[in-house]
Amino acid sequence: MNARSQRAAIITGIGESAFSRRAGVPFYALQTEAIQRALVDAKVMPGQVDAVFTESALMPSLYPVDVAEASFGLTGMRQHGYLGSVGPGVALALKTAGQAVRAGTAECALVYFGCNWGTASGATYDFHTKYPSKFAVEVPYGFYAQPTYFAMMARRYAHDTGISVDQLSETLCRIAVGQRKRARLNDNAQKTRDLTVAGYYADRMISDPLRASDCCLISDGAVAFVVTAEQVARDSGRDNHAVLLGAGYARTGLTEESCLTQGAAYPAMPAARASATAALGEAGVSPGELDFAEIYDCFTISLLLQLDQLGRCPPGESRYLVAPLGEDGGPDWNGDAFPVNTHGGLLSQAYILGANHITEAVKQVRGEAGRGQLPRSGLGVVQLAPSADHATLVFGRSR
Amino acid sequence: MSDDRLIAPYLSAAAEGLLVLPTCGRCGTVHWYPLPLCPACQGTWSWQPASPRATLVTWTVVHHAFSPELAGHVPYLVALAEPDGAPGVHLVTTVIGTDANRLSVGMRLAVDFAETLTGTAHLPVYRVIDEPVG
Numbered sequence: 001m002n003a004r005s006q007r008a009a010i011i012t013g014i015g016e017s018a019f020s021r022r023a024g025v026p027f028y029a030l031q032t033e034a035i036q037r038a039l040v041d042a043k044v045m046p047g048q049v050d051a052v053f054t055e056s057a058l059m060p061s062l063y064p065v066d067v068a069e070a071s072f073g074l075t076g077m078r079q080h081g082y083l084g085s086v087g088p089g090v091a092l093a094l095k096t097a098g099q100a101v102r103a104g105t106a107e108c109a110l111v112y113f114g115c116n117w118g119t120a121s122g123a124t125y126d127f128h129t130k131y132p133s134k135f136a137v138e139v140p141y142g143f144y145a146q147p148t149y150f151a152m153m154a155r156r157y158a159h160d161t162g163i164s165v166d167q168l169s170e171t172l173c174r175i176a177v178g179q180r181k182r183a184r185l186n187d188n189a190q191k192t193r194d195l196t197v198a199g200y201y202a203d204r205m206i207s208d209p210l211r212a213s214d215c216c217l218i219s220d221g222a223v224a225f226v227v228t229a230e231q232v233a234r235d236s237g238r239d240n241h242a243v244l245l246g247a248g249y250a251r252t253g254l255t256e257e258s259c260l261t262q263g264a265a266y267p268a269m270p271a272a273r274a275s276a277t278a279a280l281g282e283a284g285v286s287p288g289e290l291d292f293a294e295i296y297d298c299f300t301i302s303l304l305l306q307l308d309q310l311g312r313c314p315p316g317e318s319r320y321l322v323a324p325l326g327e328d329g330g331p332d333w334n335g336d337a338f339p340v341n342t343h344g345g346l347l348s349q350a351y352i353l354g355a356n357h358i359t360e361a362v363k364q365v366r367g368e369a370g371r372g373q374l375p376r377s378g379l380g381v382v383q384l385a386p387s388a389d390h391a392t393l394v395f396g397r398s399r
Numbered sequence: 400m401s402d403d404r405l406i407a408p409y410l411s412a413a414a415e416g417l418l419v420l421p422t423c424g425r426c427g428t429v430h431w432y433p434l435p436l437c438p439a440c441q442g443t444w445s446w447q448p449a450s451p452r453a454t455l456v457t458w459t460v461v462h463h464a465f466s467p468e469l470a471g472h473v474p475y476l477v478a479l480a481e482p483d484g485a486p487g488v489h490l491v492t493t494v495i496g497t498d499a500n501r502l503s504v505g506m507r508l509a510v511d512f513a514e515t516l517t518g519t520a521h522l523p524v525y526r527v528i529d530e531p532v533g
Contacts, residue, residue: 125465125466132402132406133432133433136403136410136520137409138491139517140517140519140522141491141492141516141522142461142469142477143491144465144466145465145466147465148459148461151461152456152478153457155457155459155504156504159504205463206461207459207462208459253438255434258431262431262432262488266487266489
């Protein structure tokens with residue numbers, strides 16, 4: 001056994017701000033709160049933090065590393081990095097923190113991320129006008145805003161999997177209704193008004209076949225993680241740590257401007273398969289062993305496209321993994337069912353671009369998910385998309 | 400990429416009713432959107448006429464306008480069309496002359512040119528043609 005395999009990367013601390021449609025306070029206050037909570041949860045002093053990793057698209061302007069450094073007095077920081085873009089970027093920051101801890105170049109790494117798209121709501125759509133090609137040959141047709149992109153994927157996906165659009169909607173409805181029920185069990189969820197099957201179908205159509213409840217929220221919020229070596233984790237006094245067992249990251253080979261419409265695989269996500277294979281391989285875990293998954297659900301269809309690539313079912317059959325709705329209107333996860341998006345997801349908890357999926361996975365593994373705690377949650381996976389890249393994280397209990 | 404000179408020749412050709420696509424001089428691969436090199440073989444490419452025939456990849460009818468400019472136009476149809484000879488190339492477009500509920504994935508299409516929805520550009524649009532699905 002080499003030295004590397006003897007060192008584990010432990011998620012010793014997590015922190016969340018309140019998630020909301022509009023925070024009413026500046027973003028820096030949310031991010032500061034999340035970092036404070038993560039440090040307290042980890043029982044580490046700011047001076048112990050020797051590495052900082054964050055995301056590269058939003059964070060350099062929203063909350064740069066030097067602000068974290070100077071505010072918290074991170075005097076021991078010996079390395080830092082801005083990595084990747086949005087959800088997969090947060091995962092890549094955690095992956096990098098985990099690598100540093102396992103390699104022994106860091107003992108206590110801070111990872112943080114958040115977004116203010118609830119307040120700066122137009123920011124979601126900047127994507128479409130940022131690229132000259134998209135602006136010149138998409139926007140003039142009214143091809144604008146993410147629901148249009150994912151509605152097109154949904155229709156093609158129904159065709160490719162041999163079902164009607166109405167049959168697909170039946171699955172999408174179960175995802176939306178089930179996740180709303182889960183959000184109602186979550187004390188940090190934004191959308192908790194009850195949603196029924198009838199309510200789903202009565203929703204206004206946004207971009208056919210996607211209805212309002214197929215689309216994620218927009219939110220303000222921030223999270224933070226403290227990733228440490230075992231000694232720091234032991235010093236925290238906690239005995240139910242979550243360990244980052246595996247992390248995978250893969251690219252689509254397409255540019256940001258082309259990744260949501262182009263390519264021979266469209267709308268399938270081969271990069272999700274590559275990142276899942278890498279993460280599960282590193283963890284030494286087979287897909288069938290996983291107790292739950294938290295999957296990037298910017299739209300209901302996005303969840304199916306990624307679940308198809310987890311290796312738990314043949315591609316195109318993920319709809320059979322989506323649990324039926326039980327008597328309480330929530331997902332029926334009894335028996336062999338596979339719990340997905342236990343926190344309500346981007347659809348109903350909050351749109352923290354998947355960073356909230358990671359905190360939820362850690363809470364579930366720890367057994368600290370409150371009213372939403374699963375009975376079996378020792379091994380979980382997070383899948384983050386969907387852009388020109390994809391990331392998968394595997395978490396398990398410390399031994 | 401934030402340099403609009405890459406896409407400019409496409410727009411000039413479309414304004415004159417011609418569909419051109421980035422076509423590799425070495426391996427013949429057609430790619431989209433335009434990149435500095437052919438993504439298949441890293442050869443140099445040029446704008447070459449594309450087939451006027453295409454296949455319907457998918458479509459949606461947009462009911463909710465996400466920008467003020469689009470508010471007066473809903474509901475409207477947007478589609479992806481794959482020109483013959485350009486596998487994996489999906490042009491954002493619309494289908495004219497047919498009701499959305501008569502469309503199906505894989506339908507054969509022929510290119511035409513028209514003012515777009517927003518009236519800001521003269522770009523390729525497609526009509527459904529009565530031709531066996533290949």
